[in-house]
Amino acid sequence: MTYLLLGGVAVLVAWFVIEKARRRSHPVTGGLKSDITLPHDAPFELYGNAFSHCSRKTRLVVAELGIPYTHKPIDLIETGSYETISPHYLRINPAGIVPTLVHHGHPIYESDDIMAYATTQAADGAPSLVPDDPAARAEMDKWILRGTISSDEPMGHLETSAGSCIPGLTLPIFVTAIRYIALHRIAVGLLFHPDKRRPIFFAASKIRRLKVMLQTAPLRDIMHRSRDHMRSHLTDLQAQLAATGGPWILGAQFTLADISWSCIFLRLDETGWLDHFFSGGEFARLSDYYVALRARPSWHDAITEKSHPLIDGASHDLKQAIAQDERIRELLYA
Ligand SMILES: N[C@@H](CCC(=O)N[C@@H](CS)C(=O)NCC(=O)O)C(=O)O
Structure with missing residues (x-):
């Protein structure tokens, strides 16, 4: 019985240690990471959350600029789960935060940098969102x-x-x-x-x-x-x-x-x-x-x-x- 209990605790501890390592996050700097190429299906993929302030900014900017994109919803706990710290999302953004824009597989981090980057990719005829002066x-x-x-x-x-x-x-x-x-x-x-x-x-x-x-x-x-x-x-x-x-x-x-x-x-x-x-x-x-x-x-x-x-x-x-x-x-x- 004691061995069974100890075995159970050991399995739990091992699971925790492995899972913790798989979910480890670290800060990232903003901007385009052209040295990283992630798997992708569309030229523009925008990872974000319906409720996230920063994700909303980036969705608005691509909509204003007429950039076609695939929306990749990522949950925050407020919308259902801690998906930002899931191993699959940490491969997209090791900081474990939304949003991330992925352009031809290259991630762009930080919403303000995503907004600025998007203005360089505007569809023909889209209005300029940045003053010339x-x-x-x-x-x-x-x-x-x-x-x-x-x-x-x-x-x-x-x-x-x-x-x-x-x-x-x-x-x-x-x-x-x-x-x-x-x-x-x-x-x-x-x-x-x-x-x-x-x-x-x-x-x-x-x-x-x-x-x-x-x-x-x-x-x-x-x-x-x-x-x-x-x-x-x-x-x-x-x-x-x-x-x-x-x-x-x-x-x-x-x-x-x-x-x-x-x-x-x-x-x-x-x-x-x-x-x-x-x-x-x-x-x-x-x-x-x-x-x-x-x-x-x-x-x-x-x-x-x-x-x-x-x-x-x-x-x-x-x-x-x-x-x-x-x-x-x-x-x-x-
Ligand atoms: N400075 C970052 C902030 C991003 C940020 O804080 N995102 C929040 C949602 S608005 C997040 O992903 N939080 C993760 C969490 O709550 O676990 C940006 O502008 O992109």
């Missing part, structure tokens, strides 16, 4: 950077980056999304994800209600700081639109900066924050801007058609909880 281009880059989520420190630069505010503001929808995910799938993250804070948060969200989660001090702190900094980023964006006269960030030309910010607005929208920010009426210009972004055909191709039922359900649940429960509104907005 160097000063305007520098201005565009500034607004793109402000919408970026850093790979090293996703919540690290709240003051200077609206993108950094996104993970903190996403926490409430994580809680409502994770209810749909089986615990054994979250356990994969506890065992193998390089950043254990996230699976711990997801496991806690699985067993505790939204109201309880929102009362957790560190969570509330990062969420409120993200909210307050996001408000000042929105104030600056509104001033920029007023200064250029719109309809886009740089004025008449729709650019990569607008694509970055589309995804910020979408995340604020699906998590209920946009209703909160817009409710005072002070962001009327931004409200029009968001309507204009959603009206572009690229939005339909990249966002509406690629939406995920689980995220739609989680967004609905969250908004309903916010509408029905005054305590939740207090915890989020006070």
Whole structure:
């Protein structure tokens, strides 16, 4: 009996060690890796996730530029499983993050680099998403950077980056999304994800209600700081639109900066924050801007058609909880 037990433990330990090695990730630098050639079936393959902010940016850019591509959906735990740290995806992107664009087998990493690369591959007749004037281009880059989520420190630069505010503001929808995910799938993250804070948060969200989660001090702190900094980023964006006269960030030309910010607005929208920010009426210009972004055909191709039922359900649940429960509104907005 003892031998049987010891044998069982040895098998489990061996499985864990082997699996851990197969799922080991390491950071990658951005840009085109022409020295790597991956198996591929189409000239352009875009690996990404329906809910991921960075993946959405890249889908919007290829849609705007009329680049035909094969979409390769990769799950995050919010949409079902930790596929980003599966051995098959780590062969595509050893950092274990989405998105990755693969062009003729060569991967391009980091969403901002993918956006820039895509502009060099635009279909004939596609509009230019990058201004010719160097000063305007520098201005565009500034607004793109402000919408970026850093790979090293996703919540690290709240003051200077609206993108950094996104993970903190996403926490409430994580809680409502994770209810749909089986615990054994979250356990994969506890065992193998390089950043254990996230699976711990997801496991806690699985067993505790939204109201309880929102009362957790560190969570509330990062969420409120993200909210307050996001408000000042929105104030600056509104001033920029007023200064250029719109309809886009740089004025008449729709650019990569607008694509970055589309995804910020979408995340604020699906998590209920946009209703909160817009409710005072002070962001009327931004409200029009968001309507204009959603009206572009690229939005339909990249966002509406690629939406995920689980995220739609989680967004609905969250908004309903916010509408029905005054305590939740207090915890989020006070
Ligand atoms: N700086 C990277 C950030 C990419 C990133 O953080 N991706 C997230 C989804 S938005 C991810 O794949 N996370 C993996 C995980 O949650 O396990 C980029 O812009 O591409």
